Amino acid sequence: MDAALRCASFEERRDRALALFAEKGFGQVSMRELASHLGLTAGALYHHFPSKQDLLYDLIEEVYEELLATLNQGRRVHQQTLTEVIAAHWALHAERPLQFRLAKRDLCCLTPDQQVRIGQLRQQYEASLLRLIVPKSTLRGQALAATAHVIANLLNCLPSWLQASQLPQAQGLALMESMLMGGIERTLRGESLNTMV
Known part of the structure; x- marks a missing residue:
């Protein structure tokens, strides 16, 4: 062969x-x-594959490598807009729904070392995402890190939820974009946090 x-x-x-x-x-x-x-x-x-965990690790690692590649590809060509980032996530979820399900549900089945490596990839992804969409945020420190984590989670949960809703693709994507852009823009200006103090 x-x-x-x-x-x-x-x-x-x-x-x-x-x-x-x-x-x-x-x-x-x-x-x-x-x-x-x-x-x-x-x-x-x-x-x-020496073990099932090695196969699972390979499948989950691929998701984060694809997410990083999506962000880095746009940076090479031009500064991506938030709309382009959202559309890229939507498309990647449509292409790899089962891998995203495994990454969310079965991450805990990996060995501790594999979980650490996936955690490092996720941190790289969140840092790249933040640099790309909010280069001039007024948030700092833990608030900024928490924001990156929430944005990443929304970008990687909303497509699955909305694609399962049977909405037409354009309507689902528009709804995701509206939800994310409104919340992100307000949070990154620091309005939500400043009004709570």
């Missing part, structure tokens, strides 16, 4: 593993069941 065919076969099996994890839950799938579902022996599966 040539390299291209092996690679395509591996990607197909990886997608099937992703679907099984998303359907049943990572913790409910044994290595034997996974191998059987993929049409492999357990030994052949172990050849590619």
Whole structure:
């Protein structure tokens, strides 16, 4: 079998593993069941991934690498607008809904070292996101870090919620944009925090 065919076969099996994890839950799938579902022996599966956690880590890591690439790609071409950032997140969620579900639901199933590495990727993503959309925020310190965390969570939860609502795509995206832009602009000007003091 040539390299291209092996690679395509591996990607197909990886997608099937992703679907099984998303359907049943990572913790409910044994290595034997996974191998059987993929049409492999357990030994052949172990050849590619030493453990289920390594496969899960690979799938979750890919999500954060894609998120970072989306932000960094826009920075190379031009300064992305918040509208473009929102649209890029919407499109990525539409393309990889199962991976986002795993990243949210099954992160706790990773080893502690893997969780730390994913946490580092998430921090890089949040810092890049903040630099991109709010380069001149009046917020500082913990308030700014909390803002980045909330914005990242909204950007990565709203698409799933709205895409599941059966709204037409354009209407769902417009609703997401409206929700995020209004809240972000007000918060980053510091209005919410200043009025609470």
